[in-house]
Amino acid sequence: MESKEEYKILNINLTNYRTRLSSKFENRKPFVPADPCLVKSFIPGTVVDVLVKEGDEMKQGDVVIILDAMKMQNRLKTHVDGRVKRINVKSGDKVTKGAVLLEMERVAGPEAEESEES
Template sequence: MSTKKEAAPELETLATKHGTYKTTLTAKYRNRTPWHAKDPRQVFSFIPGTITTVDVKPGDSVKEGDVLLTFKAMKMHNTYRSPIAGRVAKVHVTEGDVVPKGVLLLEFE
C-alpha cells in the first residue's frame, strides 16, 4: 500500500482593515474584478429609468446637494443631487432619454 503525501496548499497573504492573514485563496477570488473607488466627478444612473428634466448644463457651477436632474423609474420621480461642489463639464443625457443602470449621466470638471 503506497501512501502519497499531498503537498500542503500554498498560503497567500490577505490584508484587511482588521489585520493581515495567511490563507488559501479560491480561483474565483483570485480572478475577481478588483474594487476601485468611484470618481466623485462622475454621476451614474443607479436604476433604469426615463430622464424627465435636466436642470444643469455644461459650465454651470453647482453646490453640493443642488438638483442635477430628475428621472422617472417604477412610477416614481427620483432626483439626482450633486455629490460635490463644482462646475459641470459634460451632460450626457437629454430629457426623454431612457437609460439603463450604470450609465454615465454627467461629469464635473
C-alpha cells in the same frame, strides 16, 4: 502522493493571515472607488428633465437631473462643488443602471483663493 497546498497571505484590518484562497476570490475585479465628479443613474429609467446646462456652477447636493424609474421621479444630485463639464443625456432618453449622465469639474472657490494668498 502528498499534495502540497499553497498558502497565501491575506491582510484584513492590518492583520496578516496565512490561508488558501479560492479561485473566485483570486479572479475577482479589484475595487475602484466611485468618481465624485460623475453623476450616474443608480437604476434604469427615463430622464424626465435636465435642470442644468454645460458651464453652470453647482454646489454639492444641488439637483441636476430628474430620473423616472419604477413610477417614481428620482432627483439626482451633485456630489461635489463645481461646474457642469458635459451632459450626456437629454429629456426622454432611456438610461441603464450605472450610465454616466453628467460630468462635473471641480473649480477653486473664493475660500481656496484666499488661503493661497495668505
